[in-house]
Amino acid sequence: MATTMITTLDRSSRAAARGLxxxxxxxxxxxxxxxxxIVFNIFPLIYSLGYSFTDFxxxxxxxxxxxxxxxxxxxxxxxxxWSNFAITAKYVIIxxxxxxxxxxxxxxxxxxxxxLKGLLTTLLLLPMMLSMAVVGLFWKLLYDPxxxxxxxxxxxxTFEWLSDPKMALYAVALTDIWMWSPFVMLLxxxxxxxxxxxxxxxxxxxxxxxxxxFFRITLPLVAPILMIAVIFxxxxxxxxxxxxxxxxxxxxxxxxxxxLYKMAFQEWQTGRSCALAYIxxxxxxxxxxxxxxxxxxxxxx
Amino acid sequence: xxxIQLKNISKTFGNHTALTGLxxxxxxxxxxxxxxxxxxxxxxxxxxIAGLEKPSEGQVFIDGVDVADWGAAERDVALVLQQYxxxxxxxxxxxxxxxxxxxxxxxxxxxIKDRVDRAARTxxxxxxxxxxxxxxxxxxxxxxxxxxxxxxxxxxxLMDEPLSALDAKLREALRTELKNLQxxxxxxxxxxxxxxxxxxxxxxxxxxxxxxxIVQTGTPYEIYNNPRDTYVASFVxxxxxxxxxxxxxxxxxxxxxxxxxxxxxxxxKASAATxxxxxxxxxxxxxxxxxxxxxxxxxxxxxxxHGVEKIxxxxxxxxxxxxxxxxxxxxxxxxxxxxxxxxDKVVLFDKGSGVSLRHAS
Numbered sequence: 001m002a003t004t005m006i007t008t009l010d011r012s013s014r015a016a017a018r019g020l021x022x023x024x025x026x027x028x029x030x031x032x033x034x035x036x037x038i039v040f041n042i043f044p045l046i047y048s049l050g051y052s053f054t055d056f057x058x059x060x061x062x063x064x065x066x067x068x069x070x071x072x073x074x075x076x077x078x079x080x081x082w083s084n085f086a087i088t089a090k091y092v093i094i095x096x097x098x099x100x101x102x103x104x105x106x107x108x109x110x111x112x113x114x115x116l117k118g119l120l121t122t123l124l125l126l127p128m129m130l131s132m133a134v135v136g137l138f139w140k141l142l143y144d145p146x147x148x149x150x151x152x153x154x155x156x157x158t159f160e161w162l163s164d165p166k167m168a169l170y171a172v173a174l175t176d177i178w179m180w181s182p183f184v185m186l187l188x189x190x191x192x193x194x195x196x197x198x199x200x201x202x203x204x205x206x207x208x209x210x211x212x213x214f215f216r217i218t219l220p221l222v223a224p225i226l227m228i229a230v231i232f233x234x235x236x237x238x239x240x241x242x243x244x245x246x247x248x249x250x251x252x253x254x255x256x257x258x259x260l261y262k263m264a265f266q267e268w269q270t271g272r273s274c275a276l277a278y279i280x281x282x283x284x285x286x287x288x289x290x291x292x293x294x295x296x297x298x299x300x301x
Numbered sequence: 302x303x304x305i306q307l308k309n310i311s312k313t314f315g316n317h318t319a320l321t322g323l324x325x326x327x328x329x330x331x332x333x334x335x336x337x338x339x340x341x342x343x344x345x346x347x348x349x350i351a352g353l354e355k356p357s358e359g360q361v362f363i364d365g366v367d368v369a370d371w372g373a374a375e376r377d378v379a380l381v382l383q384q385y386x387x388x389x390x391x392x393x394x395x396x397x398x399x400x401x402x403x404x405x406x407x408x409x410x411x412x413i414k415d416r417v418d419r420a421a422r423t424x425x426x427x428x429x430x431x432x433x434x435x436x437x438x439x440x441x442x443x444x445x446x447x448x449x450x451x452x453x454x455x456x457x458x459l460m461d462e463p464l465s466a467l468d469a470k471l472r473e474a475l476r477t478e479l480k481n482l483q484x485x486x487x488x489x490x491x492x493x494x495x496x497x498x499x500x501x502x503x504x505x506x507x508x509x510x511x512x513x514x515i516v517q518t519g520t521p522y523e524i525y526n527n528p529r530d531t532y533v534a535s536f537v538x539x540x541x542x543x544x545x546x547x548x549x550x551x552x553x554x555x556x557x558x559x560x561x562x563x564x565x566x567x568x569x570k571a572s573a574a575t576x577x578x579x580x581x582x583x584x585x586x587x588x589x590x591x592x593x594x595x596x597x598x599x600x601x602x603x604x605x606x607h608g609v610e611k612i613x614x615x616x617x618x619x620x621x622x623x624x625x626x627x628x629x630x631x632x633x634x635x636x637x638x639x640x641x642x643x644x645d646k647v648v649l650f651d652k653g654s655g656v657s658l659r660h661a662s
Contacts, residue, residue: 201353202386206400206449207374216399220390 052274059268071275081276084259091173091244091255092237098177099233103184104226110185111192121189128182136246139175143247168250176243180236184229191225192218227295231288238284256280303364303456303489304329305350310359312345312513319345320513323359327506332483332490336500337510338536343493346510347459350491352376363456379450381460385442387434393445394430397421400453420448423482440471447479451486458483460492464499476503497537501525509533525585528648531655534583540612540623542583546652554582554647561597561617564644579652586612588643589624591632595641601632615640 020028052071056064075081110121127135142150143161151159161171195218203213241257260280264273307325311318320342327333337343348354350361352373360367368376387396397417401408408416421427424444429437434445443463450458460479464472480503483490494500500507501521508518509532517529528534534542547556554565591613602621603614611630615622615638624640632638649658 196384196386198382198384198386199388201373202380202382202388202449203399204353204373205351205378205380206403206453207377208399208403212403217388 048274048277051271052278054271056271057268058270064271067271071272072279075272075276075279081256081259084254084256087169087252087254088238088256091169091240091253092234094170095173095176095180095237095240096230096233098173099181099184100226100230102177102181103186103229104188104222106181107185107188107192110189121186124185125182127179128186130179132179132242133246135175135179136243139178140247143171162248163250165250165252168248168253172240172244172247172253175247176237176240179243180233184226184233187225187229188222191222195221224295224299227291227298231291231295234291235284235288238280238287304362305457305489305491306362306365307346307350308360308362310346310349310356310361312342312349312354313357318513320349320356323513323515325508325515325518327489327491330487330489332480332492332503332505334500334504334507335491335493335510336495336497336507336537338495341510342513343495343510344461347380347461347491347493350376350457351378351380351459353380376457377455378457378459379453379455381443381446381450381458381463383462383466385446387437387442387445387449389435390433392431392433393421393426393437393448396434396445397430397448397452400449416452417448420452423451423485424448424478440467440475443467443475447482451482456489458488458490460490462494463492465494465496472499479503497539501537509536511536526646527657527659528583529657529660531581531583531650534648534650534657538585540586540625542585542648543589543622544650545582545584545620545622546579547582548577548580549649550577556582563596563642565647580658581650581652581655583648583650583657584642584646586623586625588646589615589622589640590643591624591626591630591638591640593639595639597641598637598639601634601636601638604632604634 051064053066053068054064055067055070106124110117110124114120140162142148145151145158145160145163148161150161151157160167162168199217199221200213203217208216239257240255241261244253244255245258245261247253256276257280260273260276263269263276305325305327307323310320310323310325312320323342323346325346335343335346345354349356352368352371352375355369360369362368363376388399391399394417397420398413401413401416417430418427421430424447426441426444426448429441429445434442437445443466447460447463463479464475467475476499479490479492492499492503501524504521506518507521507524509516509524511532517524517533519527524533524537528537528542531544535544545556547554549555549565552565554563556562597617599615599617599622601613602616605612605614606628608628610625610628611632613624613626613632615624622640626632650656651658
């Protein structure tokens with residue numbers, strides 16, 4: 001079955017002259033990638049699973065002792081870790097909801113005949129293409145209490161966006177919304193333009209108002225692609241590290257990945273941080289799975 | 302129930318002119334068929350009446366009121382499109398309920414249920430009500446989309462080639478059903494099609510559209526027997542009318558390049574056709590008959606057997622001519638036959654303009 005899918009090699013080609021078969025060419029392309037994945041992803045993943053059951057510290061020469069589930073037990077009983085999780089959850093909800101709202105809204109505005117639509121779309125996509133670290137650095141400048149342009153524009157004086165414990169997390173989420181709304185917008189635009197025009201015409205003939213048309217036709221048809229955007233953004237937001245790390249050091253904005261980084265590379269609790277990484281991994285997998293199940297349901301309807 | 306009137310409508314899309322100076326009058330309760338080839342402007346006409354397009358020039362009247370500023374919703378028309386336009390992800394029932402559910406004019410639930418059930422019964426789709434629309438066949442989808450039009454009791458039904466995507470059997474069945482439905486509802490129907498059989502069999506009145514202009518309006522009988530010009534003559538009817546160049550000489554039709562003569566009895570109307578003026582003679586294939594003593598000899602070029610009749614293609618010189626003969630007529634290809642026409646049924650067209658002499662004066 002699989003062999004019939006592979007197109008036969010042109011006999012006169014150079015590869016054929018060197019005696020390479022279809023299968024060896026296929027392997028030539030696949031094996032480097034697979035090797036790379038094994039060395040840099042799979043191996044550390046499994047290796048760190050081993051460490052997560054020990055009290056290994058990478059900063060000392062002391063041998064690692066097997067401690068069983070002790071790390072996991074400690075972490076799950078640690079109220080500080082739980083508060084990090086709570087902060088992360090709050091951050092994910094604010095950030096993803098904001099991106100969905102802004103991204104879908106802008107897509108609705110763009111999904112009509114307007115001059116310079118292509119150029120406008122491209123310009124709106126720019127934030128997404130910047131590096132996280134760069135975005136973090138210049139939003140830090142924008143937020144600056146004494147010379148930041150945001151305070152100047154809003155007339156807020158010397159309001160401390162990033163040092164205010166109540167505000168810091170929202171400020172980070174706002175930056176994330178700015179950066180990633182274009183992604184949601186892009187997917188929404190694809191979804192919106194796939195809604196056949198004649199359905200809107202049929203709805204107009206059926207005397208449906210704009211809200212009725214939106215909730216009965218547009219939204220159900222765009223829902224699956226919006227779900228995909230939500231899955232991607234949730235996963236990414238859950239793992240956010242660089243943006244938050246650069247912007248603020250407030251403990252109220254300490255996301256789980258920052259906690260993890262500190263545990264691993266400042267406190268050198270290598271074994272325990274491996275365990276925490278596994279807990280995070282399992283959580284992300286679980287959340288994604290719920291979404292995917294829901295997505296399939298939406299698609300079926 | 303409504304009376305529709307289009308006055309001097311023109312519509313252009315950029316450089317392309319879709320309609321020019323279109324006048325149309327559709328009486329209340331009439332089944333009007335707009336017939337034309339692809340690109341003739343039929344769909345544009347429908348969309349103008351529905352309010353999905355605005356005319357570049359001219360006015361649309363519904364019941365005598367100029368509806369230029371009315372949107373599709375206010376015009377209260379129903380439009381059945383060729384591509385069905387069912388709302389995906391909903392069941393048949395939800396689709397039928399859709400036009401009844403918007404909050405502004407929401408009907409009581411019992412009324413909605415009643416109307417949906419009645420429409421389903423009329424179209425015989427009751428067993429499909431709880432099915433999702435993507436699990437329907439083409440014919441079923443088209444019935445649902447017609448159902449969505451009739452639940453609302455609109456003033457006018459507009460149908461854009463609703464049957465052309467269906468297979469022949471189903472098309473025939475739905476044709477009858479639609480005609481019955483229209484009589485039952487007593488509603489005004491505007492039906493667009495490129496299929497002249499549909500037009501002839503369903504329409505109370507037919508309008509022939511060519512390149513954005515109405516060429517002729519009339520009952521199917523008028524259109525068929527008294528076409529206004531050679532375009533209508535060749536477009537309506539299957540096989541189409543035979544059109545032969547010639548002129549009148551002493552009350553006889555003389556086919557100029559082909560060198561044959563036939564008797565002609567056009568009567569008073571023929572007086573407009575002075576002797577020697579270049580003309581086109583139009584005769585329906587069923588008015589051409591074979592007879593042993595007939596004046597013209599021809600050879601049988603092709604025989605199409607249609608069961609009840611045979612359609613012969615006759616060859617005279619370089620020209621061909623269709624004749625419909627009874628099925629029992631025994632002919633073979635390349636056989637020599639003699640034919641004549643029914644002189645009372647011949648239509649004369651001016652060679653230059655193509656307009657029928659009966660309509661010209």
